[in-house]
Amino acid sequence: MEISVYRYDPEKDKAPYTQAFEVDMPDGRDLMVLDVLELIKEIDPTVSYRRSCREGVCGSDGVNMNGKNGLACITPISDVAKRGKLSIKPLPGLPVIRDLVVDMEQFYDSYKKIQPYLINKDMPPEQERLQSPEEREKLDGLYECILCACCSTACPSFWWNPDKFIGPSGLLQAYRFLADSRDTATEERLANLEDPFSVFRCRGIMNCVNVCPKGLNPTRAIGHIRNMLLKRAV
Amino acid sequence: MVTQVTSFSRNGLSDFIVQRVTAYVLAAYTVVLLGFILTAGGMTYDIWREFFNQTWMQVFTLLALLSTCAHAWVGMWTIGTDYIREHYFGESADAFRLVYQVGCVLALACYIIWGVQILWGS
Numbered sequence: 260m261e262i263s264v265y266r267y268d269p270e271k272d273k274a275p276y277t278q279a280f281e282v283d284m285p286d287g288r289d290l291m292v293l294d295v296l297e298l299i300k301e302i303d304p305t306v307s308y309r310r311s312c313r314e315g316v317c318g319s320d321g322v323n324m325n326g327k328n329g330l331a332c333i334t335p336i337s338d339v340a341k342r343g344k345l346s347i348k349p350l351p352g353l354p355v356i357r358d359l360v361v362d363m364e365q366f367y368d369s370y371k372k373i374q375p376y377l378i379n380k381d382m383p384p385e386q387e388r389l390q391s392p393e394e395r396e397k398l399d400g401l402y403e404c405i406l407c408a409c410c411s412t413a414c415p416s417f418w419w420n421p422d423k424f425i426g427p428s429g430l431l432q433a434y435r436f437l438a439d440s441r442d443t444a445t446e447e448r449l450a451n452l453e454d455p456f457s458v459f460r461c462r463g464i465m466n467c468v469n470v471c472p473k474g475l476n477p478t479r480a481i482g483h484i485r486n487m488l489l490k491r492a493v
Numbered sequence: 494m495v496t497q498v499t500s501f502s503r504n505g506l507s508d509f510i511v512q513r514v515t516a517y518v519l520a521a522y523t524v525v526l527l528g529f530i531l532t533a534g535g536m537t538y539d540i541w542r543e544f545f546n547q548t549w550m551q552v553f554t555l556l557a558l559l560s561t562c563a564h565a566w567v568g569m570w571t572i573g574t575d576y577i578r579e580h581y582f583g584e585s586a587d588a589f590r591l592v593y594q595v596g597c598v599l600a601l602a603c604y605i606i607w608g609v610q611i612l613w614g615s
């Protein structure tokens with residue numbers, strides 16, 4: 260199978276280029292894209308990418324495969340290859356450090372902005388803050404995010420204004436804390452999201468939903484935030 | 494640098510509400526106008542003129558005109574701050590965006606003045 264890989268080493272290369280590799284699939288098995296990257300690394304050890312858990316939990320190996328973002332470790336080749344070909348590129352929109360490794364700073368900055376931790380001004384109880392099963396249920400589909408950045412880097416609004424638009428991942432997390440019954444900073448959180456960029460740059464094209472390897476729905480979370488902002492205003 | 498200073502209300506939520514409400518006004522106006530065209534039974538100058546001579550239609554038209562402008566400004570501003578950035582236009586992006594925004598404002602102002610003149614001019 261022919262795999263083309265985006266290559267760029269800012270210390271050596273003037274511009275990025277793609278390098279083609281011929282990889283033999285071991286006795287016709289369907290491998291994950293990460294396995295293929297490992298095979299490529301055996302051919303050329305300078306090919307760089309991030310990886311850690313290799314089972315879709317750590318969120319390190321988000322890459323763009325034949326135009327679609329996803330985690331290399333849980334994407335079978337048969338799902339993404341077209342006519343026996345696969346092109347692997349770094350997540351779009353973020354600066355490339357080397358080959359498939361991108362600089363996630365901008366992404367984490369957005370995450371920081373939404374204050375991704377419980378804020379509760381009341382005295383902590385002796386043991387823990389309790390939630391009813393119903394309250395806990397509200398966090399389903401939100402807390403599972405592994406911050407892989409597949410969604411935000413698939414979002415044009417995030418490409419255009421990454422410093423101002425929080426992006427789908429950050430907004431999913433923002434709603435995760437807005438929806439938490441133990442958090443008391445709802446008002447403050449909403450006030451920080453009211454400007455024309457943070458939330459309202461979302462135009463609902465749902466690229467995020469399309470690529471999330473965890474099957475989460477940032478667009479829905481953004482809709483909830485919008486409704487909360489509206490309710491608070493009227 | 495892209496900032497929110499030139500946005501319609503400098504507040505994302507109000508801009509959002511303005512854009513939705515004006516959209517409803519424009520939708521209603523379209524329905525009324527289409528309804529008139531389909532039921533007027535002919536399209537002569539007199540019929541057209543009589544329709545627009547009614548006060549409610551004049552008020553409604555002015556409202557639709559103002560809605561168009563508010564709606565368009567929110568949208569055009571968004572487009573300008575999305576695409577007219579240094580990434581594509583280099584150093585002159587800010588200047589170019591300003592020219593674009595002034596152009597939009599002038600065009601929209603012309604619509605209003607011209608519209609008022611058409612509605613209430615002799």
Ligand code: SF4
Pocket residue numbers: 403404405406407408409410411427428431470471472473474475477
């Ligand atoms: S919402 Fe999904 S795609 Fe986005 S960062 Fe979280 S896990 Fe990744």
